[in-house]
Amino acid sequence: MPSAASILEDLSRAVFAGQPEEVLRIFRTGETEAFEAPSLLSALTSGLHEARKKLAAAAATVAEFLLSVDALHAGVGCLKPRLSEPQNKPRVVIGVVQGDVHELGAEIIAGVMDAMGYSVLRLGTGKGPDQFIEALNSSRAKLLGLSSMMTTTLPAMRETIERCRRACPDVRIMVGGAALDSSIAQTMGADGYAASVVELPDELERLEALAGSGEEERKYTDYERKIQVIEKGSRHGA
Amino acid sequence: MALRKVIERLVQGQCPMPGHIPSGLLKSLAGLSHARGKVSRLSPLERVITSLHHKEPDQVPVAPITNAAARRIIGVSFPDYSRSAEKAADVFCASVDFLGAELIVLLLDLSVEAADFGQEMIYPQNSTAHPNYLNPWIRDVDDYLKIKPIDFRSKAGRMNELVKLCEIITRRVGWKAVVSGFVYGPLGVLSMMRGAGKFFKDCLNYPNHVRKACAAVTETLVEFTRAQCEKGVQAVTIDTLYASLNALPKKTWEELEGPFVREIAACIRESGGFVGIHNCGHGLYFDAQIRSMEPAFISFAHLPDDCSSPTELKEKYGEAVTMVGYIPTPLLVNGTPAEVMEACARQIDILGRNGGYVLAPGCEYPPNISLDNAFAMIKAAEKYS
Numbered sequence: 139m140p141s142a143a144s145i146l147e148d149l150s151r152a153v154f155a156g157q158p159e160e161v162l163r164i165f166r167t168g169e170t171e172a173f174e175a176p177s178l179l180s181a182l183t184s185g186l187h188e189a190r191k192k193l194a195a196a197a198a199t200v201a202e203f204l205l206s207v208d209a210l211h212a213g214v215g216c217l218k219p220r221l222s223e224p225q226n227k228p229r230v231v232i233g234v235v236q237g238d239v240h241e242l243g244a245e246i247i248a249g250v251m252d253a254m255g256y257s258v259l260r261l262g263t264g265k266g267p268d269q270f271i272e273a274l275n276s277s278r279a280k281l282l283g284l285s286s287m288m289t290t291t292l293p294a295m296r297e298t299i300e301r302c303r304r305a306c307p308d309v310r311i312m313v314g315g316a317a318l319d320s321s322i323a324q325t326m327g328a329d330g331y332a333a334s335v336v337e338l339p340d341e342l343e344r345l346e347a348l349a350g351s352g353e354e355e356r357k358y359t360d361y362e363r364k365i366q367v368i369e370k371g372s373r374h375g376a
Numbered sequence: 377m378a379l380r381k382v383i384e385r386l387v388q389g390q391c392p393m394p395g396h397i398p399s400g401l402l403k404s405l406a407g408l409s410h411a412r413g414k415v416s417r418l419s420p421l422e423r424v425i426t427s428l429h430h431k432e433p434d435q436v437p438v439a440p441i442t443n444a445a446a447r448r449i450i451g452v453s454f455p456d457y458s459r460s461a462e463k464a465a466d467v468f469c470a471s472v473d474f475l476g477a478e479l480i481v482l483l484l485d486l487s488v489e490a491a492d493f494g495q496e497m498i499y500p501q502n503s504t505a506h507p508n509y510l511n512p513w514i515r516d517v518d519d520y521l522k523i524k525p526i527d528f529r530s531k532a533g534r535m536n537e538l539v540k541l542c543e544i545i546t547r548r549v550g551w552k553a554v555v556s557g558f559v560y561g562p563l564g565v566l567s568m569m570r571g572a573g574k575f576f577k578d579c580l581n582y583p584n585h586v587r588k589a590c591a592a593v594t595e596t597l598v599e600f601t602r603a604q605c606e607k608g609v610q611a612v613t614i615d616t617l618y619a620s621l622n623a624l625p626k627k628t629w630e631e632l633e634g635p636f637v638r639e640i641a642a643c644i645r646e647s648g649g650f651v652g653i654h655n656c657g658h659g660l661y662f663d664a665q666i667r668s669m670e671p672a673f674i675s676f677a678h679l680p681d682d683c684s685s686p687t688e689l690k691e692k693y694g695e696a697v698t699m700v701g702y703i704p705t706p707l708l709v710n711g712t713p714a715e716v717m718e719a720c721a722r723q724i725d726i727l728g729r730n731g732g733y734v735l736a737p738g739c740e741y742p743p744n745i746s747l748d749n750a751f752a753m754i755k756a757a758e759k760y761s
Contacts, residue, residue, distance in 0.1 A: 156580075196621055196659050196681060198621075198625075199620075199621050199622070199623060199624055199625050200576060200621070200622050200623055201576035201577065201579060201580055201623055201624050201625070201628075202580070202625065204573060204576050204577055205577060205580060205581075208577065237500065237502075237503055239498075239506055239507075239509050240572070241509070241571070241572075241573060242572045242573045242576075245573055263509070288503065288504065289705060289709055289742030289743065289744065289745065290502065290503035290504060290742070290743055290744050291503065292709065292744075293744075316705070317705065317706070317709070317742075318706060319704075319706035319707075319710070321706070321710050322706055322709060322710045325710065
């Protein structure tokens, strides 16, 4: 009979190693029944965080990390009936803007946010502003994640940010993707930017601190200033 | 035989294939250009050849890779650019004549080959052509085993259009620039037929399925590559995106794609062309790719996995390969021309020393932005070399 600690370690290790089948096998043994759901979830997520650290250290590739995300999902799937809706993290809507078909980046980010305890609504690729607004309203999400991998879809990203900002002024908007950097993100009026999953937790922490600091007024003023920069840029044919 | 081919092309007013010129003679010509470049201006062709032989030309050559972006110089739509060799040729010629590109890479989009293998395509009005990922050709892993080489002459519509583009461009550009064809490596082609997320995992979970599909695809890719070379392009660039930390572990890449891109590279060399690589992934594997393909140049957007600075990159690989890059895409989108010139100056200073460098964006110049920053790159090469 494996010890309690070793079952949790095995789960964590299976996620780290990207072995969804191994995660499912451990759950099928029934030995996980002795644990509270939060302990099991914590073991699964710690495996993913270790995998993320390995990715950050350039000691793993995206393909290997994706297998870890799959392993985490396998475990969360087994736990789902025992898990209540996360209370302490905001709901999140994540999607890829209109015209862009690259789902991978958004999918990785969504996987990690799952692991961090966020309740994530995935919209998929090629979504227009109206679809994002509808999802934000129906889910009452407080955070919006937008991805764009192509420079040709940056105007769509900009329009989505503007429209969502007007329709849902309390929502924090975070962006990412190969076509962007922090400077472009700021110019477009986003609140946050993560170059990859490596920077994600720190950036989310910063956004949450911002949300709790009562800086709503200043945020809107900043936004207006950013819009002015964009309009000035577009007059120059940018 | 090779000499006859050189003479034939010279008579036609076209640049000979570099591989058909005896290597000693080519090296001497590069040496002469290097010396002449100290006192007079070289032609774009001389600049590129000198640089590829790791000697400093009069100024660093520029490959602005303004492929689809140059549509706007002459008002060609995205779908026309993607589907018509004549229209695309007008666009590439505009990048040479209007902008002053000295090395051009005939990349239209990354789905040329996948489309001919049956992948449904979308040709947007204002963006790059791409597969319809809602309808991938490869729906489950067993579909890899159904992929067969295609009849290149009759079934490869998009690839043959690109071959036609090679023919028109080499004729029209002549001595004004070095022209490189383009082929997406077999893993890239398969990912376009499957979707990147699932494909990454298949490479790790079902390597034998993927390897068999690679073999089938490569048979056609070799034919495609040879056809481009026969039309007179002086180089062919192989895109090996999956050889990077953005995608597969090095060992997996070497086992899965290495042998197949080696075959494509051998075909380019046999046909007399320079082998080029394009890889815009983070932490790309310079070492593994050099082992597999022995390229003349590598076009890249980020530092390789085993280098922490451009100085280290130059020290480590500067003698083995000519570097083409690596002005960041976000800087081109958001930076001022002055900022772009500053970045170019830094890269010329480090990577341009002793030749072996072509100034270029890390990836294709963003198609829908102003061309100001492409001009800034050209200007920077003049000013800071």
